[in-house]
Amino acid sequence: MEFQVDVASRVPIYRQLRSQIRQAVARARLQPGEQLPSVRELSSRLVVNPNTIARVYTELEREGVLNTRPGLGVFVAELKNDTTKKSRQQRFQQLLDEFLTEAVHLGLSDDDVLESVAKGVKKFAWQTQ
Amino acid sequence: MEFQVDVASRVPIYRQLRSQIRQAVARARLQPGEQLPSVRELSSRLVVNPNTIARVYTELEREGVLNTRPGLGVFVAELKNDTTKKSRQQRFQQLLDEFLTEAVHLGLSDDDVLESVAKGVKKFAWQTQ
Amino acid sequence: MEFQVDVASRVPIYRQLRSQIRQAVARARLQPGEQLPSVRELSSRLVVNPNTIARVYTELEREGVLNTRPGLGVFVAELKNDTTKKSRQQRFQQLLDEFLTEAVHLGLSDDDVLESVAKGVKKFAWQTQ
Amino acid sequence: MEFQVDVASRVPIYRQLRSQIRQAVARARLQPGEQLPSVRELSSRLVVNPNTIARVYTELEREGVLNTRPGLGVFVAELKNDTTKKSRQQRFQQLLDEFLTEAVHLGLSDDDVLESVAKGVKKFAWQTQ
DNA sequence: GTGGTCTAGACCACC
DNA sequence: GTGGTCTAGACCACT
Numbered sequence: 001m002e003f004q005v006d007v008a009s010r011v012p013i014y015r016q017l018r019s020q021i022r023q024a025v026a027r028a029r030l031q032p033g034e035q036l037p038s039v040r041e042l043s044s045r046l047v048v049n050p051n052t053i054a055r056v057y058t059e060l061e062r063e064g065v066l067n068t069r070p071g072l073g074v075f076v077a078e079l080k081n082d083t084t085k086k087s088r089q090q091r092f093q094q095l096l097d098e099f100l101t102e103a104v105h106l107g108l109s110d111d112d113v114l115e116s117v118a119k120g121v122k123k124f125a126w127q128t129q
Numbered sequence: 130m131e132f133q134v135d136v137a138s139r140v141p142i143y144r145q146l147r148s149q150i151r152q153a154v155a156r157a158r159l160q161p162g163e164q165l166p167s168v169r170e171l172s173s174r175l176v177v178n179p180n181t182i183a184r185v186y187t188e189l190e191r192e193g194v195l196n197t198r199p200g201l202g203v204f205v206a207e208l209k210n211d212t213t214k215k216s217r218q219q220r221f222q223q224l225l226d227e228f229l230t231e232a233v234h235l236g237l238s239d240d241d242v243l244e245s246v247a248k249g250v251k252k253f254a255w256q257t258q
Numbered sequence: 259m260e261f262q263v264d265v266a267s268r269v270p271i272y273r274q275l276r277s278q279i280r281q282a283v284a285r286a287r288l289q290p291g292e293q294l295p296s297v298r299e300l301s302s303r304l305v306v307n308p309n310t311i312a313r314v315y316t317e318l319e320r321e322g323v324l325n326t327r328p329g330l331g332v333f334v335a336e337l338k339n340d341t342t343k344k345s346r347q348q349r350f351q352q353l354l355d356e357f358l359t360e361a362v363h364l365g366l367s368d369d370d371v372l373e374s375v376a377k378g379v380k381k382f383a384w385q386t387q
Numbered sequence: 388m389e390f391q392v393d394v395a396s397r398v399p400i401y402r403q404l405r406s407q408i409r410q411a412v413a414r415a416r417l418q419p420g421e422q423l424p425s426v427r428e429l430s431s432r433l434v435v436n437p438n439t440i441a442r443v444y445t446e447l448e449r450e451g452v453l454n455t456r457p458g459l460g461v462f463v464a465e466l467k468n469d470t471t472k473k474s475r476q477q478r479f480q481q482l483l484d485e486f487l488t489e490a491v492h493l494g495l496s497d498d499d500v501l502e503s504v505a506k507g508v509k510k511f512a513w514q515t516q
Numbered sequence: 517g518t519g520g521t522c523t524a525g526a527c528c529a530c531c
Numbered sequence: 532g533t534g535g536t537c538t539a540g541a542c543c544a545c546t
Contacts, residue, residue, distance in 0.1 A: 019230070049531055052530085088235045096245055101151050102221075110253070117243065120226070143536080168519065178539070191320060198394060199519045203518090212340045280492060298533085308534095309522075323492070328531080329532080357482055358508065358511050361511075375487075399546090
């Protein structure tokens with residue numbers, strides 16, 4: 001996996017990395033069980049403070065995206081959902097509203113959005129239910 | 130318009146309010162030309178410092194969502210886009226990727242997403258092009 | 259970099275500082291990537307409230323002139339233009355009209371203006387296109 | 388003379404009008420001795436508070452651009468410069484620096500600027516010295 | 517009445 | 532250490 005940090009961005013480095021990993025998992029570029037680079041390696045590769053990398057891994061573990069096996073390394077977890085269906089639906093509705101709000105402000109049409117979503121959806125790895 | 134702030138949230142108050150107003154405009158609940166509550170009124174209604182409200186209005190003005198006329202009040206602006214098409218498309222692609230990433234992590238299926246977007250799209254006020 | 263504020267001026271402090279930084283960048287006295295003084299340092303050096311300095315940096319970031327990296331500091335950004343060519347031309351025409359209007363009222367001749375512009379232009383760092 | 392106020396603009400109405408009149412004089416669309424509309428007439432034509440119009444005329448009189456002849460009306464003054472040459476040069480240098488700074492940030496080239504100035508200069512009414 | 521600016525000082529997030 | 536957010540309260544500019 002290639003990771004990139006944009007130091008010029010307003011988004012904190014740890015957030016950039018966190019979302020890149022989340023997105024790689026969602027796109028199945030990182031498969032469950034796959035090992036991630038060590039804190040030390042990624043830190044030197046990206047020229048980023050090791051504490052920052054450690055923070056990313058810790059947060060993603062808390063979110064259930066990664067598993068740390070002490071002495072072995074950090075691995076992609078199986079996708080799972082421990083929160084209730086209701087709270088997940090609420091969260092999704094909120095994300096959808098924010099997404100559509102920005103689309104309107106960017107001057108897109110509803111057809112643009114529907115088309116882009118239909119196209120984008122194919123590149124992600126949806127759970128078989 | 131009803132506005133709400135959750136002081137317990139980790140999201141800064143000014144951002145909560147900003148999104149609410151952006152969303153109200155995108156949904157046409159706030160119409161171009163319509164006046165918003167004064168800084169002082171909203172500040173006392175929400176029990177939030179006037180500076181914080183003023184900041185929200187200032188930022189939204191800079192984003193082209195509101196117009197403020199000192200001495201008169203704050204009003205909803207006409208929608209317009211000064212940024213280049215290319216940078217808007219880039220921004221939209223980024224938003225779409227983040228949106229779909231979270232949808233995967235929330236355990237939704239592609240059909241869920243397509244359906245929800247198709248439904249959600251109808252409640253927003255798309256620019257006629 | 260030397261910065262100066264005139265508290266007696268009717269021009270708000272944050273605007274004085276903002277123009278000075280914009281001009282330093284345009285004259286290449288501040289180079290892309292170069293670090294600016296910290297909010298606290300500049301605030302104590304100029305005897306101005308830290309919030310006021312922070313505001314200057316925040317606005318210039320939004321204008322694309324600076325990049326701030328929380329925890330690291332504030333840096334000069336690469337020059338870039340996100341706005342459409344049309345809106346930039348309109349803006350320039352407006353600036354030109356205002357500039358020439360004032361020149362007439364100051365009693366200059368057209369030759370004075372052309373000569374001064376030709377001379378002044380050399381001291382600025384124009385983008386190579 | 389046609390005057391226009393843009394209520395959506397961030398620029399205060401009295402400043403918009405003031406610069407329009409200054410520009411009209413500089414372009415010789417308003418000639419010395421020519422009468423301006425009365426406060427009352429302009430106020431009702433532009434749907435602007437009479438106090439605001441009165442303020443514009445008062446300021447322009449103080450700047451030497453207009454003359455009020457009580458009972459008769461407001462007239463365009465002869466162009467004159469009471470400030471010292473040195474202070475006028477300083478002021479012009481400052482305007483020029485600001486103008487060129489913005490031109491750089493708008494992404495223009497030095498040739499663009501020189502060409503536009505050469506073209507723009509022809510439309511203004513320079514004093515014969 | 518409206519919003520805009522500035523100060524003082526607190527607390528948090530990031531690296 | 533860095534910047535970001537928020538409060539409290541003062542004073543000014545605009546209509």
